[in-house]
Amino acid sequence: MGERKLLVLFGSQTGTAEDTAERIGREAKRRHFQCRVEALDSYEVANLINELLVVFVCATTGQGDPPDNMKMFWRFLFRKNLPLGSLCQLDYAVLGLGDSSYPKFNFVAKKLHKRVLQLGGNPLLPVALGDDQHDLGPDAVVDPWLLALWDKILTLYPVPPGLEIISPDARLPPKYTLHYLAEDSPHPDSDLRQPAAPRAVPSELHPFAARVLSNQRVTAESHFQDVRLIEFDVTGSGITFNAGDVMMIQPQNCPEDVQQFCQLLRLDPDRRFVLKPTEPGTSLPALLPQPCTIRHLVTHYLDISCVPRRSFFELLSYFSTNELEREKLQEFSSAQGQEELYSYCNRPRRTTLEALWDFPHTTCAVPPEYLLDLIPRIRPRAFSIASSMLAHPDRIQILVAVVRYKTRLSKPRCGLCSTWLASLNPEQGDVRVPLWVKKGGMKFPADPETPVIMIGPGTGVAPFRAAIQERVAQGRGGNYLFFGCRQKSKDFYCQAEWEELVTKGFLTLFTAFSRDQEEKIYVQHRIQENRRLVWELLSSRSAHVYLAG
Structure with missing residues (x-):
């Protein structure tokens, strides 16, 4: 053996x-x-x-x-x-x-x-x-x-003699132990949020703290959907990108949720601690500073707004001192209880923080060192870059639809990253966002003679705005854009910009405003109406077709 x-x-x-x-x-x-x-x-x-x-x-x-x-x-x-x-x-x-x-x-x-x-x-x-x-x-x-x-x-590989499989009823030790520092221990001077000066090109482990330059709503105030055009300053970051590339953002929890979480678990947000692995060979979480405050851990690391998974309820059940709560938690973590769990969590998109509210006796008994086993880290979010470095050197722009919708729960569901981004006001001082860039799946033609047909309804137009800016800066024509939205007066993003490019002869634009007339009209109807042109571009001029939505 x-x-x-x-x-x-x-x-x-x-x-x-x-x-x-x-x-x-x-x-x-x-x-x-x-x-x-x-x-x-x-x-x-x-x-x-x-x-x-x-x-x-x-x-x-x-x-x-x-x-x-x-x-x-x-x-x-x-x-x-x-x-x-x-x-x-x-x-x-x-x-x-x-x-x-x-x-x-x-x-x-x-x-x-x-x-x-x-x-x-x-x-x-x-x-x-x-x-x-x-x-x-x-x-x-x-x-x-x-x-x-x-x-x-x-x-x-049988269990060694003298040992038995540890019962599922027994709680395993946490991955890390959490050691609180004395109140009077020296504080490092740095702001925990500021990553070190970038040694190399920014990445997930070393994001660049980019300054927010503008945060502009591009839909009418009366429109149900709040969409933002946000511009960041990446001067000195070493970031370069092409049309079709993607910007990654590391979001954070809102202060109200962080405060609620700390109250529920009876945690002092300003307590400082260091983490130590329970087993040798386990690496520490790369994105957490050492030492760290509870507030930083909850704000920047723990995803308290995600829909909790089965494993969350399984681990939570070990801390429960309340019989009713423990039984429910065990049901949610059993194979038989998965339909029930789906109805409780996934269907209404209940968050981890809301689930903790529903199990108050258990929640206040959770030992802090188990937090990193219980709650996953906040994952970065991806956004298509909506600008070109040739048109806007040292700048990156993105188009963000703020996620907000209703389920059967009384409180509307809000996207963690889009809600946080929409709340940032650059007029209130030096507002920064940790970001980096990665290669996207879209590659635009190197040959300047190749026409490009772009189909981008809604915020799907973002990568095409980058491509059109890039191609116009290189003096390339042959740009055909099919754009669709609900109403010309409410969500026709970047209207003035498109119309100026049409006037200058750099862009051929086809629009479909689905709600501006009795019968609904979508981009596919405009493509069908212009099928001869589309076919001619494809068959005679080897046009490339791109679709995003």
Whole structure:
């Protein structure tokens, strides 16, 4: 029998695969495995040839693409020069998370399973294909697959003599211990929010604190949708980008929610602490300063506005001293209670903070060191860049639709990032937002003679505004834009700008205002009306077509 070490590697875009990987990590600890859970791109992939037991958990994004935090691993794994028997000592299993309404359902998991097999790996089980479309979500596949996986693993790596599997009723230790500092310990002078001066190009680990220059509403006050054109100053950041690239923003919780959370959990927001890993080899959260205040942890790190997952209720149940609350929490974390949990959480989009309100006896008993196990980190949000550096050097503009909608809960649901961005007022001083840029999926033609047909209803027009600005700055014509919105007078974003470009001969514009007449008119109707032109551009001039929405 080999050493009882298990490595769980995940590729996760929205956090579901990471949450499942952490679940496998907890189950491994109950079976006395030394277990590490890591993002695929944080793992030194060349060490894979030395691993004996690995479980891969990966999501599929976009059109069959790997998540951002496994892209480097993916490129390495598919290198042609890897020897075919290089992973012959590896026992492995692959768990995929996807959505069967997409044509490339779980494409990444299937391809990964096949490639590791090709390199000599020994599959413990067939690849599992979790499906968001199932009534019970991915857990309908994950739960039985994990039972089979542990049966298989314990046959190969039995629990050592004298030890027993730790009961599911026993609470595992937290990932980190939290050590409060004395009130009079020296304070570092820096503002916790200000990242260090960028050493390299800004990234998720080293975002650039960009100053907000303007925050302008581009829809009429009477329009139901608040849409903002926001401009940032990136002078000195080293950021460069092209049309089609994406700006990433690290949002934060609003002060009212942070205050409520601290009151509920009886935390002093100004207490300072340091984190220490419970097990050697566990790395500290990269985005948290050390030392840190409770206020900074809750404002910038804990996603108290996300819809809580099953694992949240499972861990919460261990702290419950109230029988009624504990029973409900255990029901939500059981396989049988998933329909009930969906109705409570997902359907009304109830937030983590609201769920904590509903379990007050349990919430005030949560030990602070478990906060990082209980609540996931705030994930960065992506926005298409809506400007060109050629037109606006050292500036980035984005078009943001403020997310706000009603469910059966009395309080309207609000998007964390868009609501925060809309609240920023650059006239009230030096307002900064942590951001970085990553390559987008849209590439515009290098040949200046190639016409471009862009179809961008609503805020989908953002990347096309960047492309048109870029092409106009290069003196290129052949720009055709189909733009759609509800009403010309209310949500025709950047109207004056488009009309000026039309006058100057740089742009051919087709608009569809769906609510300005009896019958609804959309961009597809305008395309149909202009089918001869569209066909001529495609067939005779090899035009490129782009669609965003």
